[in-house]
Amino acid sequence: MTFVADSERYERLPYRRCGRSGLRLPAISLGLWHNFGDDRPLDVQRAILRRAFDLGVTHFDLANNYGPPYGSAETNFGRILREDLAPYRDEIIISTKAGYDMWPGPYGEWGSRKYLLASLDQSLRRMGVDYVDIFYSHRFDPETPLEETMGALDRAVRSGKALYAGISSYSPERTAEAAAILREMGTPLLIHQPSYSMLNRWIEGGLLDTLDREGAGCIAFSPLAQGMLTGKYLHGVPEGSRASRGTSLSTSLLTEDNLRHVRTLNRIAEGRGQSLAQMALAWSLRDGRVTSALIGASSVAQLEENLAALDRLDFTPDELAAIDRDAVEAGINIWAASSAG
Numbered sequence: 001m002t003f004v005a006d007s008e009r010y011e012r013l014p015y016r017r018c019g020r021s022g023l024r025l026p027a028i029s030l031g032l033w034h035n036f037g038d039d040r041p042l043d044v045q046r047a048i049l050r051r052a053f054d055l056g057v058t059h060f061d062l063a064n065n066y067g068p069p070y071g072s073a074e075t076n077f078g079r080i081l082r083e084d085l086a087p088y089r090d091e092i093i094i095s096t097k098a099g100y101d102m103w104p105g106p107y108g109e110w111g112s113r114k115y116l117l118a119s120l121d122q123s124l125r126r127m128g129v130d131y132v133d134i135f136y137s138h139r140f141d142p143e144t145p146l147e148e149t150m151g152a153l154d155r156a157v158r159s160g161k162a163l164y165a166g167i168s169s170y171s172p173e174r175t176a177e178a179a180a181i182l183r184e185m186g187t188p189l190l191i192h193q194p195s196y197s198m199l200n201r202w203i204e205g206g207l208l209d210t211l212d213r214e215g216a217g218c219i220a221f222s223p224l225a226q227g228m229l230t231g232k233y234l235h236g237v238p239e240g241s242r243a244s245r246g247t248s249l250s251t252s253l254l255t256e257d258n259l260r261h262v263r264t265l266n267r268i269a270e271g272r273g274q275s276l277a278q279m280a281l282a283w284s285l286r287d288g289r290v291t292s293a294l295i296g297a298s299s300v301a302q303l304e305e306n307l308a309a310l311d312r313l314d315f316t317p318d319e320l321a322a323i324d325r326d327a328v329e330a331g332i333n334i335w336a337a338s339s340a341g
Contacts, residue, residue, distance in 0.1 A: 003085070009054050015027070016288075017217075017291070018292075019216040021190055021217065023190065027285055027313075028281065028306065029294050030052045030294070031060075031295065032066055033066050033073075034296050034298070040298075042076060042079070045076055046080050049085070053088065060093070060094055062096045063138060071122070081094075092133075096135060097137070097168060099111060099136075099137055111141030111152075116137065116149065120135055120161055131162060132161070133162070134162065135153060137167045140169065140174050149178075154182060165182055166191040169194055170194075172206035172207045175210050176213075179214040191216055192217070196222070196290070197222060197225040198225065198283055198323065199228060199229065199329065201329065202339065211289060218289055219293070220293045228262060230276065233254055234259070261326040261327075262276070264326045268322055274312055275305065277305065281310075
């Protein structure tokens with residue numbers, strides 16, 4: 001059956017301006033890091049993407065190596081785009097990235113011009129599109145001149161294969177340098193994608209200030225702390241969870257001290273009439289400098305629950321103070337090496 005989008009899709013959630021650009025993003029965007037590889041049924045993926053768009057989610061975030069296997073999330077997204085969402089391409093923001101390992105050999109990761117531009121071409125082929133809206137340098141490369149990496153982003157934009165340039169997991173200092181290089185080239189830095197959650201607050205130590213000065217937006221990934229802030233682990237490690245599979249969340253992080261903080265945060269969320277995940281998403285958006293929060297979804301029900309966080313974005317000073325006592329670093333920032341460069 002031909003997909004026809006809901007006519008009221010733009011009345012359901014807020015959109016925020018990305019830095020000082022002309023682009024607005026939904027307050028919550030959908031990331032395809034997990035749940036869109038070949039290990040998940042395509043009909044479930046299709047249902048999630050359709051429902052997200054019907055609810056006003058216009059931004060879909062990918063990377064070259066999302067899967068498994070690598071590349072399959074882009075391939076599957078491209079198929080659903082072609083079969084369902086193609087008439088709405090001009091209403092959709094597609095982002096992808098390159099920086100982590102994608103193929104063997106010296107040209108298959110990091111930040112060289114060779115790798116970034118070859119990867120972008122491969123991503124376009126997998127998705128079956130002529131351009132992406134945002135192309136990111138997925139991580140800082142300490143062994144490649146920043147001018148080369150930013151030059152590749154500039155080239156991607158000038159070639160028409162990307163509309164905007166972004167970076168991910170760069171330190172405040174490297175972000176300022178990258179923005180200056182891109183500005184000199186005439187391709188402004190649109191956005192930075194850092195990890196950020198109540199248990200991983202590193203961007204408050206200077207990055208948000210840097211982005212504000214540079215006029216760049218911020219889209220927070222892993223705002224649910226790789227699942228720790230979903231309430232899933234309040235009473236142990238459920239079978240089938242990320243921690244049980246040993247993917248992006250190690251059971252070694254589920255210490256009694258960390259879980260004590262999570263349980264307290266859960267009680268605060270209950271007092272607000274929200275799930276822990278909903279409060280965590282609302283909290284990540286409390287600062288106007290954060291343009292959007294990236295969520296994953298393994299089902300339509302999970303997608304809808306997380307988007308309902310936007311029904312209650314306000315916090316009282318007392319709530320924020322109470323949250324601050326337990327919103328502490330939990331040692332979960334597995335991307336810290338990149339942002340320390």
